[in-house]
Amino acid sequence: QKPTVIITGASSGLGLNAAAALAKSGEWHVIMACRDFSKAISQAKRLGLPSGSYTVMHLDLASLDSVRQFVDAFRASGRRLDSLVCNAAVYLPTAKEPRFTADGFELSVGTNHLGHFLLANLLMKDLEGSPSANPRMVIVGSITGNTNTMAGNVPPKADLGDLSGLSAGSVMIDGKEFDGAKAYKDSKVCNMLTMREFERRFGGKKVHFASLYPGCIAETGLFREHYGVFKTLFPLFQKYVTKGYVSEEEAGKRLAQVVSDPALNKSGVYWSWSNTKGAFENQVSEEVADDGKGTKLWEISEKLVGLA
Numbered sequence: 001q002k003p004t005v006i007i008t009g010a011s012s013g014l015g016l017n018a019a020a021a022l023a024k025s026g027e028w029h030v031i032m033a034c035r036d037f038s039k040a041i042s043q044a045k046r047l048g049l050p051s052g053s054y055t056v057m058h059l060d061l062a063s064l065d066s067v068r069q070f071v072d073a074f075r076a077s078g079r080r081l082d083s084l085v086c087n088a089a090v091y092l093p094t095a096k097e098p099r100f101t102a103d104g105f106e107l108s109v110g111t112n113h114l115g116h117f118l119l120a121n122l123l124m125k126d127l128e129g130s131p132s133a134n135p136r137m138v139i140v141g142s143i144t145g146n147t148n149t150m151a152g153n154v155p156p157k158a159d160l161g162d163l164s165g166l167s168a169g170s171v172m173i174d175g176k177e178f179d180g181a182k183a184y185k186d187s188k189v190c191n192m193l194t195m196r197e198f199e200r201r202f203g204g205k206k207v208h209f210a211s212l213y214p215g216c217i218a219e220t221g222l223f224r225e226h227y228g229v230f231k232t233l234f235p236l237f238q239k240y241v242t243k244g245y246v247s248e249e250e251a252g253k254r255l256a257q258v259v260s261d262p263a264l265n266k267s268g269v270y271w272s273w274s275n276t277k278g279a280f281e282n283q284v285s286e287e288v289a290d291d292g293k294g295t296k297l298w299e300i301s302e303k304l305v306g307l308a
């Protein structure tokens, strides 16, 4: 059997393009873990993934039952697991009212963080059983959750506060009023804190952990709920002003690199790219570097998803 990588949200944008890069390399079997089966199939065909190089499996991260069912179905497939990529996300910057997952969590934190938190914890056992020397768990981060960057300082800024809202079942992690853009940024901080907490708990052994900011992929479906004028101007702004723009194809190659490049085998790293140097180890924000917060987030999340 070829090494297997599971990519969540592989029906669009970054995940789809990483799936294409890995499937076309001929070295990987890609499990496209998606909520929309027919969309995933048609997108895989559109990008020319060789038949037999991928399998689409149903996963709705906005339902903890679906996450558990996915893990059971994956195990029943008899495939080995060599890499897990937690990539799927929703972003609701214009929502006036919160939306919720099947389990009653605010949709962006519930999908982007809690669904992936359960999935990653359940699949640790499978990664540990991999025939690869260093199977990799990759959790996609973002610069927008990094308040040590210019992009991360655009209001509303990510801020998990003391996490009292999360543990009390409030809509926002900090217990304050709903803000869709902030909920997304908070969820990305959670993704990066989770990667670092995995490293603290399980690092130095077989499984390696990584997060990344692939660049600003300004044309993906992530911005589907944004205002029309934003969707027109944002890619131009990123291309010509910040110069942080990256195409979906290039971003997909970057994510594929974090999955498979021997040069990126170091664990616990938050990878970023510069146009001249390629991949480099980036610094995380003060909040993401707060190990106490990472541990607290882990303990609360464990209870919320029913692992503790």
Ligand code: NDP
Residues within 6 Å of the ligand: 008, 009, 010, 011, 012, 013, 014, 015, 033, 034, 035, 036, 039, 059, 060, 061, 062, 063, 086, 087, 088, 089, 090, 111, 140, 141, 142, 143, 188, 213, 214, 215, 216, 217, 218, 219, 220, 221, 222, 223
């Ligand atoms: P897209 O919207 O193009 O892709 C998001 C994917 O997540 C889609 O496949 C979508 O499925 C899937 N998804 C959403 N909700 C669920 C769910 N409940 N269960 C399963 N899958 C779900 O966005 P991007 O490709 O831009 O985003 C991918 C990752 O990249 C995210 O983690 C994002 O935070 C990160 N990122 C993006 C940047 C950018 O500039 N675009 C910059 C930095 C990070 P469907 O196709 O059915 O909608």
